[in-house]
Amino acid sequence: MNAYDHLHRLFGRLSALEDAGGLLSWDRDTIMPEGAAGRRATVMATLGGLQHEMLTAPEVTDWLGMASADGDFWKQANLNEMKRIHARAVAVPGDLVEALSKAGSEAEMVWRKARADNDFKSLLPYLQTVLDLTRESATAIGEALSVSPYDALLDGFDPGMTQQAITPIFETLARALPPLLQEVLEQQASVGGIPPVGSAPFPIADQEKLGVSMMRQVGFDMTRGRLDVSAHPFCGGATDDVRITTRYETDDFLPAFLGVIHETGHALYEQGLPAEWQGQPVGRARGMTLHESQSLLMEMQVTRSRAFATFAAPIMASAFGGRGSWKPDDLYRRMTRVSPGFIRVDADEVTYPAHIIVRYELEVAMIEGRLALKDLPEAFNARIKDMLGLDVPDDRRGCLQDIHWPLGLWGYFPCYALGALTAAQLFASAKTALPDIGNEIQRGEFSNLLGWLRTAVHERGSSASTQDIISAATGKPLGAEDYLRHVRARYIDGER
Amino acid sequence: MNAYDHLHRLFGRLSALEDAGGLLSWDRDTIMPEGAAGRRATVMATLGGLQHEMLTAPEVTDWLGMASADGDFWKQANLNEMKRIHARAVAVPGDLVEALSKAGSEAEMVWRKARADNDFKSLLPYLQTVLDLTRESATAIGEALSVSPYDALLDGFDPGMTQQAITPIFETLARALPPLLQEVLEQQASVGGIPPVGSAPFPIADQEKLGVSMMRQVGFDMTRGRLDVSAHPFCGGATDDVRITTRYETDDFLPAFLGVIHETGHALYEQGLPAEWQGQPVGRARGMTLHESQSLLMEMQVTRSRAFATFAAPIMASAFGGRGSWKPDDLYRRMTRVSPGFIRVDADEVTYPAHIIVRYELEVAMIEGRLALKDLPEAFNARIKDMLGLDVPDDRRGCLQDIHWPLGLWGYFPCYALGALTAAQLFASAKTALPDIGNEIQRGEFSNLLGWLRTAVHERGSSASTQDIISAATGKPLGAEDYLRHVRARYIDGER
Numbered sequence: 004m005n006a007y008d009h010l011h012r013l014f015g016r017l018s019a020l021e022d023a024g025g026l027l028s029w030d031r032d033t034i035m036p037e038g039a040a041g042r043r044a045t046v047m048a049t050l051g052g053l054q055h056e057m058l059t060a061p062e063v064t065d066w067l068g069m070a071s072a073d074g075d076f077w078k079q080a081n082l083n084e085m086k087r088i089h090a091r092a093v094a095v096p097g098d099l100v101e102a103l104s105k106a107g108s109e110a111e112m113v114w115r116k117a118r119a120d121n122d123f124k125s126l127l128p129y130l131q132t133v134l135d136l137t138r139e140s141a142t143a144i145g146e147a148l149s150v151s152p153y154d155a156l157l158d159g160f161d162p163g164m165t166q167q168a169i170t171p172i173f174e175t176l177a178r179a180l181p182p183l184l185q186e187v188l189e190q191q192a193s194v195g196g197i198p199p200v201g202s203a204p205f206p207i208a209d210q211e212k213l214g215v216s217m218m219r220q221v222g223f224d225m226t227r228g229r230l231d232v233s234a235h236p237f238c239g240g241a242t243d244d245v246r247i248t249t250r251y252e253t254d255d256f257l258p259a260f261l262g263v264i265h266e267t268g269h270a271l272y273e274q275g276l277p278a279e280w281q282g283q284p285v286g287r288a289r290g291m292t293l294h295e296s297q298s299l300l301m302e303m304q305v306t307r308s309r310a311f312a313t314f315a316a317p318i319m320a321s322a323f324g325g326r327g328s329w330k331p332d333d334l335y336r337r338m339t340r341v342s343p344g345f346i347r348v349d350a351d352e353v354t355y356p357a358h359i360i361v362r363y364e365l366e367v368a369m370i371e372g373r374l375a376l377k378d379l380p381e382a383f384n385a386r387i388k389d390m391l392g393l394d395v396p397d398d399r400r401g402c403l404q405d406i407h408w409p410l411g412l413w414g415y416f417p418c419y420a421l422g423a424l425t426a427a428q429l430f431a432s433a434k435t436a437l438p439d440i441g442n443e444i445q446r447g448e449f450s451n452l453l454g455w456l457r458t459a460v461h462e463r464g465s466s467a468s469t470q471d472i473i474s475a476a477t478g479k480p481l482g483a484e485d486y487l488r489h490v491r492a493r494y495i496d497g498e499r
Numbered sequence: 500m501n502a503y504d505h506l507h508r509l510f511g512r513l514s515a516l517e518d519a520g521g522l523l524s525w526d527r528d529t530i531m532p533e534g535a536a537g538r539r540a541t542v543m544a545t546l547g548g549l550q551h552e553m554l555t556a557p558e559v560t561d562w563l564g565m566a567s568a569d570g571d572f573w574k575q576a577n578l579n580e581m582k583r584i585h586a587r588a589v590a591v592p593g594d595l596v597e598a599l600s601k602a603g604s605e606a607e608m609v610w611r612k613a614r615a616d617n618d619f620k621s622l623l624p625y626l627q628t629v630l631d632l633t634r635e636s637a638t639a640i641g642e643a644l645s646v647s648p649y650d651a652l653l654d655g656f657d658p659g660m661t662q663q664a665i666t667p668i669f670e671t672l673a674r675a676l677p678p679l680l681q682e683v684l685e686q687q688a689s690v691g692g693i694p695p696v697g698s699a700p701f702p703i704a705d706q707e708k709l710g711v712s713m714m715r716q717v718g719f720d721m722t723r724g725r726l727d728v729s730a731h732p733f734c735g736g737a738t739d740d741v742r743i744t745t746r747y748e749t750d751d752f753l754p755a756f757l758g759v760i761h762e763t764g765h766a767l768y769e770q771g772l773p774a775e776w777q778g779q780p781v782g783r784a785r786g787m788t789l790h791e792s793q794s795l796l797m798e799m800q801v802t803r804s805r806a807f808a809t810f811a812a813p814i815m816a817s818a819f820g821g822r823g824s825w826k827p828d829d830l831y832r833r834m835t836r837v838s839p840g841f842i843r844v845d846a847d848e849v850t851y852p853a854h855i856i857v858r859y860e861l862e863v864a865m866i867e868g869r870l871a872l873k874d875l876p877e878a879f880n881a882r883i884k885d886m887l888g889l890d891v892p893d894d895r896r897g898c899l900q901d902i903h904w905p906l907g908l909w910g911y912f913p914c915y916a917l918g919a920l921t922a923a924q925l926f927a928s929a930k931t932a933l934p935d936i937g938n939e940i941q942r943g944e945f946s947n948l949l950g951w952l953r954t955a956v957h958e959r960g961s962s963a964s965t966q967d968i969i970s971a972a973t974g975k976p977l978g979a980e981d982y983l984r985h986v987r988a989r990y991i992d993g994e995r
Contacts, residue, residue: 016545019541019542019545019546020549022542023546026523026542030522034725035740036723036724036740039737042737046516046519049512052512053516053549224534226532227532241539241542243538243539244534
């Protein structure tokens with residue numbers, strides 16, 4: 004075996020272990036008996052530890068130094084990914100990885116109680132430890148990659164993404180969104196209330212059947228995936244076995260329905276990755292920004308459109324035995340209702356970026372040492388007031404609401420909003436490439452759209468950067484224009 | 500870390516990987532989408548390959564040579580197990596392991612078709628390859644352990660078990676069983692037919708509820724396990740997460756019910772292993788013979804008793820809405836119906852050992868080179884005629900019925916019958932130790948019995964040999980007497 008072949012085999016094995024972990028993690032969050040939690044943590048930590056040992060073994064450095072891609076584009080891209088993954092892994096000493104993981108687990112536990120008790124002070128020392136260790140780790144990785152600490156964190160979730168790329172985009176949004184939101188709210192107020200759609204209760208079995216039929220309709224391959232139930236919906240599982248989850252309430256079918264569509268967007272990306280590079284780094288999804296773009300393209304751009312409402316309303320009516328009224332226009336209005344609120348995960352597509360921009364500004368300041376943690380609540384609330392016009396009543400609905408920082412996930416938040424912008428930009432290009440797409444959606448035909456996404460995003464795997472994939476697909480770098488145009492078109496001018 | 504600590508850590512990690520494999524295997528056999536099969540095989544092969552590499556790494560030999568148990572009984576037993584596992588692993592060259600695994604997979608596929616087509620000849624060359632490789636492997640392991648090739652195979656399923664121990668027991672059975680079976684059949688014929696118990700259909704949801712309630716009743720900890728559905732029932736999963744499966748038919752509830760009880764017996768053993776040695780070799784179940792003894796003790800000794808029928812009949816009646824007749828005596832007679840047949844897995848407890856004895860004699864002869872594979876069908880049919888008085892009509896119902904030999908599992912069959920004998924011997928001792936056990940079972944009280952099994956078998960883990968555990972629990976070495984006495988008591992003299 005030459006050096007490249009050694010690496011190919013090593014990363015193939017790492018990918019198999021990652022799939023094992025993905026399935027065990029899915030199992031833990033869906034069907035695991037509660038008494039198995041302790042042992043499961045041991046099993047998963049063992050898998051993670053082995054992966055780290057295998058990746059950082061001394062011979063890997065030698066192989067990476069000697070390996071050649073023989074001029075092959077995909078092999079070269081694969082080798083580049085291997086080098087990036089390896090550089091990140093060896094940059095951080097093992098005991099720092101362990102300390103960070105331990106501090107994150109502790110802070111998470113304290114956070115659960117602190118959030119319930121609305122008690123930021125009790126979390127503060129634990130969060131400080133996690134932040135200190137995260138900064139130490141980010142500095143080490145940043146030195147290895149020759150980037151700033153915050154960019155090193157970003158790179159962990161969206162390889163190659165930089166503060167320099169994000170900041171101007173978010174500044175544009177921060178200026179444009181507050182007045183736009185005002186306009187949207189005035190517009191909505193002028194139209195009046197929305198009649199109910201359907202009639203509760205909506206039996207879970209019917210919701211599940213509807214969900215699975217929609218998954219199939221948009222192109223999910225049920226022979227290589229599943230739909231199940233979990234407390235927090237996610238898309239997980241393994242290669243060729245992409246498992247999404249949702250949660251059901253019987254008094255409203257829309258949250259689960261839109262959740263299933265959202266996770267299906269993630270799943271279509273995973274199912275569409277380049278098959279010939281299965282199990283290799285270059286065969287993986289590019290990062291969190293593009294991943295979120297695929298879920299939001301399906302959920303926000305496609306499903307909350309008037310065309311989709313026209314297609315879906317009669318199918319929903321029939322799924323629930325026709326009880327109640329099922330006017331497409333009412334369904335559309337329900338799916339596009341805008342209402343500023345405190346909780347990020349409950350936000351609509353117009354107010355969502357504001358939640359992210361606030362977090363982004365603050366987390367950059369924390370990593371750069373410009374914001375002390377004790378000042379976080381006040382700073383958080385002030386920026387929410389600026390962006391959404393809301394007075395945060397308590398930290399539970401403020402800076403304590405998210406699990407990300409206690410877990411040490413600084414650098415993750417921006418990907419959510421970048422995903423929304425990318426979704427808008429990709430869908431605008433898809434509409435240009437597929438002029439009849441609106442009518443196709445109204446007829447429930449998604450194969451042309453999926454084909455376009457396959458070529459533009461899915462099949463590229465990690466063979467290029469997020470930015471390059473977006474530019475190649477849309478003819479321009481990632482920006483906020485298409486998103487802002489979309490919001491104006493849908494919420495002010497009136498979507499056809 | 501000293502040498503023992505290194506070994507403790509290594510085997511702890513191996514155990515975690517084994518748990519990962521156990522859960523992935525459970526998942527594959529219950530809920531995996533079909534299109535994931537190829538990738539799942541890769542993931543599981545990677546886990547298996549890693550375990551083998553870690554176990555056979557050069558430093559492990561050094562550690563085993565240096566490690567001391569410091570006079571601690573359990574540490575010493577743990578070290579002994581490590582040495583045994585290691586000796587087996589290093590005895591067989593990696594390419595032979597791989598060749599055997601590949602040949603087994605090929606032969607399994609050919610066997611599926613050969614069985615369906617009743618075509619032994621088409622399987623012959625593939626089975627020959629598996630047998631040749633198995634003999635080569637058995638010879639290598641036998642040399643390492645200083646035992647015969649067949650004992651080396653036995654040791655893989657029931658460590659320490661030997662042909663020398665088995666043969667006289669099976670010879671006793673082979674003499675006693677045919678005339679005993681005649682007596683039983685005459686006795687049964689004199690009593691006449693059995694009225695139906697309950698009234699079909701038996702809804703699957705009701706069967707499952709009944710199964711779970713019985714699992715709990717006999718002591719299964721549902722916070723550390725599950726009951727699910729699979730094509731072939733099994734007990735699997737992982738440490739602290741013992742998962743049993745069954746399959747349901749709506750026209751009869753008994754097969755699933757007895758299957759659940761059987762697998763619960765296996766599960767109680769797993770759930771009762773010594774917690775302080777979790778993840779270490781000495782903390783594992785001793786082997787297939789004791790494992791099967793636990794399932795058969797619950798299914799055959801306890802559940803098919805008159806006392807249990809008296810307890811269970813009203814519960815079953817209520818589980819199925821009281822439809823039909825639910826006389827305890829009819830239920831008991833149905834559970835103890837004896838009927839010689841061709842298929843091993845459908846056999847009752849009186850005829851079952853005959854199926855095993857035939858296979859044992861033949862598989863020893865195959866491994867010792869005294870029986871050519873081309874002569875297997877004829878030899879098989881002749882011995883079935885001797886033991887059960889049946890003329891095997893075709894190989895599908897003869898030597899082609901089991902998957903074991905195509906998979907290379909010579910040495911496995913005897914454990915089934917040894918388990919039945921062990922179950923009878925253990926239960927006879929339990930009855931002596933717990934004189935009121937019959938009344939307890941009739942009242943649905945199983946905690947004293949479970950406590951006795953915990954002490955006698957479960958909590959001993961792998962700290963002693965199968966033979967020593969049986970001797971310590973029953974005061975005598977494993978034999979056929981208690982089993983034969985049980986059969987005579989239940990089927991001829993009439994069980995109270």
